Amino acid sequence: MDVIDLRSDTVxxxxxxxxxxMAYAPVGDDVYGEDPTxxxxxxxxxALLGKxxxxxxxxxxxxxxxAALTHCGRGDEMIVGREAHMFRYExxxxxxxxxxxxxxxxxxPDGTLPLEAIRRAIRGDNDHFPRTRLICLExxxxxxxGIPITAEYTAQxxxxxxxxxxxxxxxxxxxxxxxVALGVPASQLVADADSVSFCLSKGLCAPVGSVLxxxxxxxxxxxxxxKSLGGGMRQAGVLAAAGLVAxxxxxxxxVEDHANACALAEGLAALPYIExxxxxxxxNMVFFDLAQDAPIAPAALADRLRHEYHILLRxxxxxxxxxxxxxxxxxxxxxxxxxLEAMRALLT
Ligand SMILES: *Cc1c(COP(=O)(O)O)cnc(C)c1O
Numbered sequence: 001m002d003v004i005d006l007r008s009d010t011v012x013x014x015x016x017x018x019x020x021x022m023a024y025a026p027v028g029d030d031v032y033g034e035d036p037t038x039x040x041x042x043x044x045x046x047a048l049l050g051k052x053x054x055x056x057x058x059x060x061x062x063x064x065x066x067a068a069l070t071h072c073g074r075g076d077e078m079i080v081g082r083e084a085h086m087f088r089y090e091x092x093x094x095x096x097x098x099x100x101x102x103x104x105x106x107x108x109p110d111g112t113l114p115l116e117a118i119r120r121a122i123r124g125d126n127d128h129f130p131r132t133r134l135i136c137l138e139x140x141x142x143x144x145x146g147i148p149i150t151a152e153y154t155a156q157x158x159x160x161x162x163x164x165x166x167x168x169x170x171x172x173x174x175x176x177x178x179x180v181a182l183g184v185p186a187s188q189l190v191a192d193a194d195s196v197s198f199c200l201s202k203g204l205c206a207p208v209g210s211v212l213x214x215x216x217x218x219x220x221x222x223x224x225x226x227k228s229l230g231g232g233m234r235q236a237g238v239l240a241a242a243g244l245v246a247x248x249x250x251x252x253x254x255v256e257d258h259a260n261a262c263a264l265a266e267g268l269a270a271l272p273y274i275e276x277x278x279x280x281x282x283x284n285m286v287f288f289d290l291a292q293d294a295p296i297a298p299a300a301l302a303d304r305l306r307h308e309y310h311i312l313l314r315x316x317x318x319x320x321x322x323x324x325x326x327x328x329x330x331x332x333x334x335x336x337x338x339x340l341e342a343m344r345a346l347l348t
Pocket of ligand 1: 010058059060061062064085086138140142171173174199201210
């Protein structure tokens, strides 16, 4: 990359190995189930997450939407975090396209929805109420800092769901960041989930795509929903080939991104006018605030980083003084040092 792009891990380019694999991928018509590379990706993704089957989808948003529409009918209710991507950043798709009523709960600083709040949110049998069908968790919880949530907590939510005949979906866009940070296999973090969606295109560097996994029966129904959303792709093996490289080679190295995030947080904490809680840097995200009395305004800081240092880092959308830096494959330790040098120059 010709810039240091800390805006998100969605900006990652495919690696050289991915471009090679894409060029020579065996392909077929995936709507007929005949693309060997897509089939291999779906099988490997399912195995990695301990589920029976997988479904390659165009994006994380499509994975979550397909899951919600497969689990819920019109007028059904899903319990979801107010800070969750599914509620905040998916254009209201589950309501617009599925008629699904969201029941919003506040996400705690540790990324969880309180068990008691979930229990209270589950509707009784009464003509006045929508029917509760689905509980959605997010791991890592992105908007509050990329916080990983534990297998123990997820198991408790899974038990609650089973007790009430509900389904559990995990938006695991960054589930492998959570697994690496917690030192447990991703399959353990989603053992209690009926469905999981994860992104190939963020820290894992594939150019496009997510995989939705679950039981054979769930994925069979989800395939039809994906088709109805326009997501039945044909020679998609060209894309899935990069996903296979991602699964086989890009997961374990996420520790480097986490170490770089820690290094960035430590360096920032030593700078004037920066407010940061380093204890909240758990994976590849660093949130920090620029003090109100800083000698430079947030927008001007972002502008000067871009134009004078080729560093892309900007206020978090919806906030004025809060920044989010995300580390990934294309951000090296040297880039972290350069970023800290630039910030020091602009703040002192
Ligand atoms: C990025 C993200 C998604 C959606 O992924 P897209 O591929 O951008 O649609 C869903 N959930 C979370 C938590 C994400 O961070």
